[in-house]
Amino acid sequence: PEVVIATKNAGKVKEFQALFGERGIAVRSLRDYPDIPDIVEDGETFAANALIKARAVAKAIGAPAVADDSGLAVERLNGAPGVYSARYAGEPADDAANNRKLLAELGQLGATAGAAANPGGVKLLSAAKFVCAMAFVDADGTVLAAVEGECDGAIAAEPRGEHGFGYDPLFYIPQLGRTMAELSMEEKNALSHRGQALRKLWQAMDKQG
Ligand code: ITT
Numbered sequence: 001p002e003v004v005i006a007t008k009n010a011g012k013v014k015e016f017q018a019l020f021g022e023r024g025i026a027v028r029s030l031r032d033y034p035d036i037p038d039i040v041e042d043g044e045t046f047a048a049n050a051l052i053k054a055r056a057v058a059k060a061i062g063a064p065a066v067a068d069d070s071g072l073a074v075e076r077l078n079g080a081p082g083v084y085s086a087r088y089a090g091e092p093a094d095d096a097a098n099n100r101k102l103l104a105e106l107g108q109l110g111a112t113a114g115a116a117a118n119p120g121g122v123k124l125l126s127a128a129k130f131v132c133a134m135a136f137v138d139a140d141g142t143v144l145a146a147v148e149g150e151c152d153g154a155i156a157a158e159p160r161g162e163h164g165f166g167y168d169p170l171f172y173i174p175q176l177g178r179t180m181a182e183l184s185m186e187e188k189n190a191l192s193h194r195g196q197a198l199r200k201l202w203q204a205m206d207k208q209g
Contacts, residue, residue: 002026006039006057006067011165012194016068018185019198036060046070046083046133047146054135064144066136066201070193072167074102074155076109076126085167095166099159102170106155122172123157130171130180132193134201145204149197153180164188 001024005016008030017027030036039056043049046069054067071085081088081102089097106125130151136144151173159169161181168181173191180188189195 002028004028004033004057004061004063004065006030006053006065009165012068012070015185015189015192015194016198019189019195023202030057033057033061041069041083043069044083046131047135047148049083050133050135051137051143051146054137055141058137058139058141061139063139064137066134068132068134068194068197070130070132072102072128072130072171074106074126074128077105080105099167099170102155102167103157122160122177124154124172124174125157126155128153128155128171130167130193132197134194134197136201136205144208145201147197147200147204149193149195149200151191151193151196 003020003025005013005027007013010031013027013029013031020027036057039053041049041052043052049069050067053069054065057067058065069083071082073079073082081098085098086093089101103125130153132149133146134148135146138144153171153173155170156172156179159181160179161169163183163185164181169179171180172178173180176183180192
């Protein structure tokens with residue numbers, strides 16, 4: 001069995017391969033369908049964008065598809081970059097530039113109250129959460145399941161770790177005393193917004209039989 005994920009993001013693809021691999025399901029992505037034109041993600045929410053991507057790809061391939069729209073919501077930035085996470089620092093999408101911009105925006109706000117109040121002694125700039133909306137749609141665009149997963153954490157003042165992608169080096173998880181980029185993929189998938197959303201998706205699908 002195999003599943004098609006409506007994503008070009010190599011980091012997401014790797015995580016999905018590990019997660020679906022546990023169920024013996026092979027993962028294909030837009031990297032396997034280079035002829036599908038770019039999809040305009042103009043929704044105002046993660047859920048709307050996940051649906052846009054899943055429907056566009058399901059229609060193009062004539063088969064069911066899963067999409068993941070995700071991003072970072074930073075408390076002291078009133079939820080930014082949110083649905084604009086991928087292109088926070090402009091076009092083309094650039095993870096390193098996005099991380100620099102995030103630190104610059106938070107740096108302008110000055111010191112955080114309670115920033116020292118964490119066991120690792122890491123300087124934290126704001127509470128934050130990762131959000132992942134996932135949609136699974138049929139070839140005709142019918143929604144088979146739509147779910148969301150979240151992961152709470154904080155933004156560290158300095159990047160740490162080499163794993164993962166995107167904002168992972170700045171996303172600190174106080175309970176673990178590590179950033180997301182310091183976790184193995186297995187550890188990340190066990191607690192990430194994406195892992196949680198996918199487990200909810202599986203639950204919804206299993207219920208439907
Ligand atoms: P697709 O639309 O092709 O899936 P994308 O990278 O543009 O790829 P999104 O529109 O969902 O995907 O943007 C998500 C951005 O949010 C992504 O580029 C990362 O910067 C960030 N992000 C999402 N999940 C993340 C994670 O697990 N770790 C770190 N950053 C993440």
